Amino acid sequence: MSQAGMTAGGHAGLMERPMFSVPAKKMAMWLFIIADTTTFAACLVAYGFIRNANPNWPRPFHSITNLALMTFILLTSSLTMLMGVRAAKAGDKSGALRWTLATAALGIMFALLHLREWMTLIHEGMRLFKNPWGTGQFGAAFYSITGLHLTHVTGGVIALVAVGLRYKAGRYNADDLEILGLYWHFVDLVWMFVVPLVYLLNLAH
Amino acid sequence: MTTETQKSGGMKKDLVVYLCLLALAAIQFVIAYQSIDASQMLVRMLIVAIVEAALALLFFMHLAENRGLLWFVVVFTVSVLLTMQYGWTDAFRLSAGAPWAK
Amino acid sequence: MHDASAHNQVAHHAPPTSFIRKHVFSLDHKVIGKQYYGLALVAVLVGMALSWLMRIHLGWTNFAIPGLHLLSKNGAPGNVMTPEFYLQLMTMHATIMVFFVLTTAPFAAFGNYFLPIQVGAEDMPFPHFNMMSFWVTFVAFLVLVSSFFVGQGPTLGGWTQYAPLSALGEVTGPGQGSGVVLWAISIAMFCVGQLLGSLNFITTTLDMRTRGMSLWRLPLSSWSWFITSCMGLTAFAVLMPACILLILDHVAGTSFFAPGGSVINDQVQPHSGGSTLLWQHLFWFFGHPEVYIAIVPGMGIVSHVLVTNMRKPMLSHRVLVYSFGALAVLSYMVYGHHMFVSGMNPVSSLAFSFPTLIITIPSTVIVLIWLGSLYGAKLRINAASLFSLGFISMFIAGGVSGFFLAQPSTDIMLHATYFVVGHFHMVMGVAAMFGIFAGTYFWFPKMFGRMMNETLGRIHFWFSFVGAYAIFMPFHYLGMAGNVRRYQAFTPDYMQPLVPLHQFITIAALVTGVAQLVFLYNLFHSRFWGKPASDNPWQATSLEWSTPTTPPPHNNFGDKLPEVYHDPYQYGVESSLGDYVMQASPEQVKTVHDEA
Numbered sequence: 001m002s003q004a005g006m007t008a009g010g011h012a013g014l015m016e017r018p019m020f021s022v023p024a025k026k027m028a029m030w031l032f033i034i035a036d037t038t039t040f041a042a043c044l045v046a047y048g049f050i051r052n053a054n055p056n057w058p059r060p061f062h063s064i065t066n067l068a069l070m071t072f073i074l075l076t077s078s079l080t081m082l083m084g085v086r087a088a089k090a091g092d093k094s095g096a097l098r099w100t101l102a103t104a105a106l107g108i109m110f111a112l113l114h115l116r117e118w119m120t121l122i123h124e125g126m127r128l129f130k131n132p133w134g135t136g137q138f139g140a141a142f143y144s145i146t147g148l149h150l151t152h153v154t155g156g157v158i159a160l161v162a163v164g165l166r167y168k169a170g171r172y173n174a175d176d177l178e179i180l181g182l183y184w185h186f187v188d189l190v191w192m193f194v195v196p197l198v199y200l201l202n203l204a205h
Numbered sequence: 206m207t208t209e210t211q212k213s214g215g216m217k218k219d220l221v222v223y224l225c226l227l228a229l230a231a232i233q234f235v236i237a238y239q240s241i242d243a244s245q246m247l248v249r250m251l252i253v254a255i256v257e258a259a260l261a262l263l264f265f266m267h268l269a270e271n272r273g274l275l276w277f278v279v280v281f282t283v284s285v286l287l288t289m290q291y292g293w294t295d296a297f298r299l300s301a302g303a304p305w306a307k
Numbered sequence: 308m309h310d311a312s313a314h315n316q317v318a319h320h321a322p323p324t325s326f327i328r329k330h331v332f333s334l335d336h337k338v339i340g341k342q343y344y345g346l347a348l349v350a351v352l353v354g355m356a357l358s359w360l361m362r363i364h365l366g367w368t369n370f371a372i373p374g375l376h377l378l379s380k381n382g383a384p385g386n387v388m389t390p391e392f393y394l395q396l397m398t399m400h401a402t403i404m405v406f407f408v409l410t411t412a413p414f415a416a417f418g419n420y421f422l423p424i425q426v427g428a429e430d431m432p433f434p435h436f437n438m439m440s441f442w443v444t445f446v447a448f449l450v451l452v453s454s455f456f457v458g459q460g461p462t463l464g465g466w467t468q469y470a471p472l473s474a475l476g477e478v479t480g481p482g483q484g485s486g487v488v489l490w491a492i493s494i495a496m497f498c499v500g501q502l503l504g505s506l507n508f509i510t511t512t513l514d515m516r517t518r519g520m521s522l523w524r525l526p527l528s529s530w531s532w533f534i535t536s537c538m539g540l541t542a543f544a545v546l547m548p549a550c551i552l553l554i555l556d557h558v559a560g561t562s563f564f565a566p567g568g569s570v571i572n573d574q575v576q577p578h579s580g581g582s583t584l585l586w587q588h589l590f591w592f593f594g595h596p597e598v599y600i601a602i603v604p605g606m607g608i609v610s611h612v613l614v615t616n617m618r619k620p621m622l623s624h625r626v627l628v629y630s631f632g633a634l635a636v637l638s639y640m641v642y643g644h645h646m647f648v649s650g651m652n653p654v655s656s657l658a659f660s661f662p663t664l665i666i667t668i669p670s671t672v673i674v675l676i677w678l679g680s681l682y683g684a685k686l687r688i689n690a691a692s693l694f695s696l697g698f699i700s701m702f703i704a705g706g707v708s709g710f711f712l713a714q715p716s717t718d719i720m721l722h723a724t725y726f727v728v729g730h731f732h733m734v735m736g737v738a739a740m741f742g743i744f745a746g747t748y749f750w751f752p753k754m755f756g757r758m759m760n761e762t763l764g765r766i767h768f769w770f771s772f773v774g775a776y777a778i779f780m781p782f783h784y785l786g787m788a789g790n791v792r793r794y795q796a797f798t799p800d801y802m803q804p805l806v807p808l809h810q811f812i813t814i815a816a817l818v819t820g821v822a823q824l825v826f827l828y829n830l831f832h833s834r835f836w837g838k839p840a841s842d843n844p845w846q847a848t849s850l851e852w853s854t855p856t857t858p859p860p861h862n863n864f865g866d867k868l869p870e871v872y873h874d875p876y877q878y879g880v881e882s883s884l885g886d887y888v889m890q891a892s893p894e895q896v897k898t899v900h901d902e903a
Contacts, residue, residue: 014868015428016520019513020273024432027510030274034282035502035544041286042545042592046552046563046585052296054580064234071230078265079223086215129560137580140561144552185265192230192257196250200237285541288639291659292588294652 029179033186047141058134059202070113077106078188081181088174100164107157152187222264229257322861334434339441340420347412350403357400366813368796379460391481393795394463401466412743413604418532424851425529427517429862431507444500451493454486462486470564470586474556478571488557491550498547501539508536519871526849526875531607534631538596546593587646595642605742609695612749615847616692617684620876622676633669647715648722656715663713690764694745697772705733726786729779737775752844756857757837763829774819853891
């Protein structure tokens with residue numbers, strides 16, 4: 001692999017230094033992120049493939065207000081997550097918990113706005129298999145990709161609350177919070193691709 | 206450096222990156238309203254999104270501080286993502302083929 | 308700098324006391340490895356039995372197989388299988404073999420048992436994930452097999468589940484409704500299981516190595532499991548969403564893979580806008596790495612077994628590792644060679660053909676290193692080394708036919724024939740099976756503390772080796788004669804002269820299958836009544852032979868983790884033990900064969 005692995009011995013531990021000096025838990029999160037990137041990429045590729053194959057692709061989005069608000073909230077939640085991790089690293093337990101819960105709250109806001117948007121679309125007649133504007137594939141692609149993302153957000157919110165509380169109780173440490181932070185930033189990162197590909201390219205002109 | 210200055214200095218950096226990300230996100234929205242064709246728009250938006258992702262990876266996820274891990278993650282992910290791009294020729298061809306399109 | 312060991316002590320857990328924790332929901336990687344092996348054993352017996360049913364039908368089309376009707380409500384009137392039931396059996400045979408045997412046995416079973424020991428760890432970093440990985444896989448197997456007894460039986464779409472056949476539902480054939488859904492659920496679960504496993508394997512290799520175990524000191528088997536898990540991490544992550552989209556096509560009315568305007572039984576299907584090729588792209592993006600997920604652990608096991616029995620290191624340890632890595636990287640770039648006849652864009656065909664021919668280079672390098680290392684070696688002949696030689700033989704014989712299939716011009720003629728069936732059964736199926744056998748004969752003493760019977764092992768080898776060639780070599784002739792795949796009977800005139808060859812293959816398959824009973828008997832008899840094994844019966848060097856007891860204790864190495872002083876294969880040297888130095892032995896020896 002890399003040169004780092006070739007330096008044998010020479011330290012006090014009972015084991016080799018972890019690769020890249022990244023302990024197993026954090027490495028596992030990075031590996032999960034790599035795998036999950038592939039999963040999202042597969043979904044986005046499928047979406048693009050189908051979009052190219054359907055000339056009557058609809059462009060139903062008229063307003064970007066909701067989307068802009070959602071993007072703003074998710075980006076801000078990344079910032080509060082960073083604050084939380086920073087507080088945890090500095091030993092400020094209650095501060096870390098506050099920031100983590102704030103992040104979770106922003107995640108909930110994002111999810112609620114997302115659901116409101118879904119409800120509006122459903123109300124307008126958009127289903128997984130048909131919609132009033134063009135090929136039925138649009139709903140299938142839209143709901144499955146944003147649904148996958150929303151699942152990640154929901155899981156993240158639950159994890160934030162659970163890990164935050166357990167961190168305060170002393171069962172988890174600052175490193176664990178940082179590892180969860182990686183996940184949260186990743187969810188944010190995926191949204192940066194979902195926004196242009198799934199929403200903005202389908203904006204009505 | 207004490208933890209306190211480290212903390213405030215780091216926080217300043219986080220804030221700058223956050224503002225940059227907001228700005229880039231705004232640029233994406235602006236691109237969406239340009240009157241260019243979809244492929245042009247896609248290219249521009251993807252470039253912006255990749256810059257955003259890079260910022261998030263480097264600073265929010267702290268890969269900038271760990272060169273080895275950065276290479277591992279980026280080379281692994283990007284090479285896999287690149288091999289996913291084989292299918293496009295078929296997708297474009299289908300848009301012209303009648304039975305598929307309907 | 309943090310203390311590395313303090314960071315990594317996440318795997319500590321006391322030996323379990325309750326029966327459930329010890330044998331059922333065990334967190335011990337060794338128990339999980341054995342559970343995977345048991346699952347693979349059950350699966351391979353089911354898969355083999357299904358292949359017998361198919362072979363009997365192919366040889367003697369009207370032969371009534373007693374009791375066949377028990378397997379299917381409508382598929383076997385008078386105990387003779389219908390064409391649809393033949394396809395259902397074929398699909399289940401392939402799915403079970405590829406996923407639940409070739410992936411679980413060499414990778415998940417042996418990898419789970421020996422990867423942590425070979426790197427010198429007490430366990431994997433995430434024992435709970437590891438346990439989940441097995442049980443999710445186990446339930447996935449149950450779900451798959453249960454489709455025999457649900458609705459119209461299992462799916463008949465082949466293990467590749469090509470759309471639109473797989474996406475349109477029951478109207479396209481028995482089992483295409485609930486059968487496909489169960490298939491997709493099972494495979495999606497399997498993906499989750501293997502993702503969890505891959506996560507554990509990679510972190511074990513990167514972060515759990517004992518002191519002195521640098522990456523280049525890892526045995527070749529560990530390297531192969533590590534590289535395989537890197538493939539698994541991204542390949543299964545694509546198959547899982549693909550399966551979910553397929554399920555949506557069935558249960559939510561979407562049309563991801565179902566094109567518009569399909570007319571079946573004079574009825575226009577209510578789908579539009581989907582793409583059949585999209586499924587193929589997603590599936591083969593997983594599917595080709597999967598081929599290497601099945602074979603690379605076999606290569607690693609065979610290298611490990613051979614090097615021990617050759618009593619000298621490989622010509623180049625590093626080039627072998629680099630070649631494994633090259634196979635992994637290239638495996639993602641070649642997947643389209645499965646789609647040459649699907650009507651791809653010609654540009655894509657070219658773009659896939661080229662790396663497909665390139666990927667033969669690392670394969671050839673690997674084989675040449677094996678052969679070059681074997682040259683002049685005083686190979687110890689035993690069941691394990693015989694099966695390793697068998698692996699090489701099968702890999703070469705099956706690999707050579709790959710050259711013809713790598714080129715679109717010849718592939719288009721051969722693709723839908725038995726030529727391809729013969730090719731992948733030899734290079735991926737039988738070769739990987741031989742890798743599993745080699746690993747079993749080699750590691751059984753460590754896993755169970757008893758030796759397997761050597762004579763029975765050799766009998767098993769010769770029957771399997773000759774039998775496998777007798778079965779699969781004729782497939783190539785059949786293919787070139789134009790014998791189409793997936794036909795359940797050969798009624799067209801031009802195929803009539805081929806039927807005697809099919810009958811020969813069927814007899815060969817039955818005989819070879821019965822020979823596997825010798826293996827089963829050997830396995831179970833030796834497990835309980837075999838000769839007790841010493842800690843290091845093969846005079847091998849790697850860490851699994853340095854455990855304080857055999858089988859290893861709960862935490863593998865007792866009170867103290869071993870420290871590694873040597874490259875993995877110090878054979879052909881002079882030491883206090885004889886002609887080898889254990890990795891964990893501090894003895895300083897002048898090496899005769901210095902590694903590159």
